[in-house]
Amino acid sequence: MHGQYLEDDGRARPAEQDGPSRRGDALATGGTPPSSRRRHDPGRRERLIDVALGVIAEYGVAGTTHRRVAAAADVPLGSMTYHFAGMDDLLHAAFTRLAGRTADVFDTVLSRADTVEEAGDAVVGLITGTTLNASETMLASLELYALAARRPEFRTITDAWMARSREALHAHFDPQTALMLDALIEGTTLHRALSLDPMSVSTVRTAVERIIRP
Amino acid sequence: MHGQYLEDDGRARPAEQDGPSRRGDALATGGTPPSSRRRHDPGRRERLIDVALGVIAEYGVAGTTHRRVAAAADVPLGSMTYHFAGMDDLLHAAFTRLAGRTADVFDTVLSRADTVEEAGDAVVGLITGTTLNASETMLASLELYALAARRPEFRTITDAWMARSREALHAHFDPQTALMLDALIEGTTLHRALSLDPMSVSTVRTAVERIIRP
DNA sequence: GCATCATGCGTACGCTTGTACATATAACTG
DNA sequence: CAGTTATATGTACAAGCGTACGCATGATGC
Numbered sequence: 001m002h003g004q005y006l007e008d009d010g011r012a013r014p015a016e017q018d019g020p021s022r023r024g025d026a027l028a029t030g031g032t033p034p035s036s037r038r039r040h041d042p043g044r045r046e047r048l049i050d051v052a053l054g055v056i057a058e059y060g061v062a063g064t065t066h067r068r069v070a071a072a073a074d075v076p077l078g079s080m081t082y083h084f085a086g087m088d089d090l091l092h093a094a095f096t097r098l099a100g101r102t103a104d105v106f107d108t109v110l111s112r113a114d115t116v117e118e119a120g121d122a123v124v125g126l127i128t129g130t131t132l133n134a135s136e137t138m139l140a141s142l143e144l145y146a147l148a149a150r151r152p153e154f155r156t157i158t159d160a161w162m163a164r165s166r167e168a169l170h171a172h173f174d175p176q177t178a179l180m181l182d183a184l185i186e187g188t189t190l191h192r193a194l195s196l197d198p199m200s201v202s203t204v205r206t207a208v209e210r211i212i213r214p
Numbered sequence: 215m216h217g218q219y220l221e222d223d224g225r226a227r228p229a230e231q232d233g234p235s236r237r238g239d240a241l242a243t244g245g246t247p248p249s250s251r252r253r254h255d256p257g258r259r260e261r262l263i264d265v266a267l268g269v270i271a272e273y274g275v276a277g278t279t280h281r282r283v284a285a286a287a288d289v290p291l292g293s294m295t296y297h298f299a300g301m302d303d304l305l306h307a308a309f310t311r312l313a314g315r316t317a318d319v320f321d322t323v324l325s326r327a328d329t330v331e332e333a334g335d336a337v338v339g340l341i342t343g344t345t346l347n348a349s350e351t352m353l354a355s356l357e358l359y360a361l362a363a364r365r366p367e368f369r370t371i372t373d374a375w376m377a378r379s380r381e382a383l384h385a386h387f388d389p390q391t392a393l394m395l396d397a398l399i400e401g402t403t404l405h406r407a408l409s410l411d412p413m414s415v416s417t418v419r420t421a422v423e424r425i426i427r428p
Numbered sequence: 429g430c431a432t433c434a435t436g437c438g439t440a441c442g443c444t445t446g447t448a449c450a451t452a453t454a455a456c457t458g
Numbered sequence: 459c460a461g462t463t464a465t466a467t468g469t470a471c472a473a474g475c476g477t478a479c480g481c482a483t484g485a486t487g488c
Binding site for chain 4: 038040065066067077078080081086087
Binding site: 057058059060061062138139142143145146147148149150155158159162176179180182183184185186187188190191193194195196199203206207210211213 | 271272273274275276352353356357359360361362363364369372373376390393394396397398399400401402404405407408409410413417420421424425427
C-alpha cells in the first residue's frame with residue numbers, strides 16, 4: 001500500500017532535495033552514526049503525553065505536530081509512531097490526562113470542605129487560585145472545548161469531566177445550584193483568562209455567594 | 215528563490231504577437247476551458263469572509279485552509295491570495311466579523327429592555343435563544359477564544375467584544391453585577407453547548423435572578 | 429549464553445499546505 | 459477609443475506534514 005506507483009511521480013526529477021549523497025555509498029538506510037547512542041527510557045510514553053499537553057497549550061491543536069512534540073521531548077520522530085497510533089490517539093491521551101488531573105484537583109479541594117460556607121470558599125479559591133488558571137491548563141482546556149464541540153469522539157472526555165465536577169459539587173449543594181455554580185466557574189475562569197483586567201477576587205466571591213444563597 | 219526551473223520560459227512563444235486569434239485552440243498554460251468563464255463578482259471578499267467563518271466552525275482553525283475556503287465559496291485558489299495577505303489576515307477578518315455580529319445582537323436585544331426585570335429576561339433569552347447558541351456561532355467563538363488566549367494579535371478582537379458586552383449591560387446593571395452577569399452568560403452558553411443534557415431554561419432564569427438580585 | 433521481543437532510531441514517500449506569479453479579462457478614466 | 463488599473467484564474471514550488479518501515483539494540487525469560 002505504500003509506494004506502489006512510483007511512475008506516477010510527476011515531480012521534477014533533477015536536483016533531488018539532497019545534494020551530497022548522505023553517506024559515502026549506497027547503503028541509504030542503516031547508517032546509525034555512532035555519535036548518539038540509543039537511550040533506555042521507560043515511561044517515555046507518559047512523558048510524551050505531558051510534553052504534548054505543553055505543545056498544545058503553546059501552539060494549539062492546529063500547530064501540534066508529531067515533529068514538534070518529538071523535538072520538545074528530545075526523542076526521534078519515529079518514537080511518536082511507535083507510541084501512538086496516530087495524531088488523534090496522541091490528542092486523546094493528552095486531553096484525557098488534562099481532564100483527569102483538573103478534576104482531581106477539583107475533587108480534592110471540595111472534599112476538604114465541611115460546610116456550605118467552606119464549600120463556597122473552596123469554589124472561590126478554585127476560580128481565583130493558580131491551578132485552574134495556570135495558563136497552560138487554561139489554554140489546553142480551551143483547545144479541548146473547541147475540539148470536543150466539533151468532534152464527538154472527544155466529547156467523552158468533556159462529558160466525564162463535567163460529570164465529575166457536578167458530582168463533587170453535589171456533595172455540598174442541591175442539584176440546581178450545582179449546575180449554576182459549575183457554569184459560573186466556567187464563565188469566570190474563562191473571563192479571567194481572556195480579560196485584560198480580570199474580575200477581582202471580591203467580585204468572584206460576591207458572585208458565588210449570590211448563586212449559592214437560597 | 216522562486217521559479218528556478220523556468221526552462222520553458224525563455225522560449226519565444228511564436229503565435230503571440232498577433233493578438234486576437236485567441237479562442238481557436240488551447241493556450242499552453244492557461245487552457246481556459248470555455249465552459250467556466252471568468253466571473254465578475256463584486257463583494258467577493260465579503261463573501262469569502264462569511265464562508266471562512268463557516269469553514270472555521272466546521273473544521274476548526276486547524277482545518278481551515280485556503281483551499282477549503284476557496285472550494286466552499288466556489289472560487290479559485292488564487293483568489294484567496296489576492297484578497298487576503300495571508301492566513302492570519304483571513305482569520306482576523308473572519309473573527310472580527312463574528313465578534314461584531316454577535317455584539318450587535320447583544321446590543322439590540324438589551325437596548326429594547328426598559329426595566330431591570332426586562333433586562334434580566336433579555337439576558338435569559340440571549341443565553342437560551344438561538345442566536346448565541348447557533349452552533350456555527352458557538353463553535354467559531356470557541357475557536358476564537360482558544361486563538362486569542364494564545365496569540366495577542368487576536369486579543370484586540372475579544373477585548374473589543376467584551377467591552378461592548380459590558381457596556382450594554384451597564385445600561386441596566388451596576389458595574390459589578392454587569393461583570394458577574396457577563397461571566398455567567400459565558401459559562402452557561404458554553405455549558406449548554408458542550409453538555410449532553412443542557413441546563414434548563416428555568417435554571418438559567420434562576421441563575422440570572424440570583425445574580426441580579428441585590 | 430542464547431533466543432525472543434519490546435522498544436528505539438533514522439529516513440523515505442506520498443500528500444497537502446501557503447504563497448508567488450504569469451497571464452487574462454473586466455472596469456474605469458481620460 | 460486607448461490606456462490604465464483592479465480583479466480573476468490557473469499553476470508551480472518549497473516546506474512541512476503523517477505515516478510506514480527496515481534495522482539496531484537493550485531487556486527478558488529460559
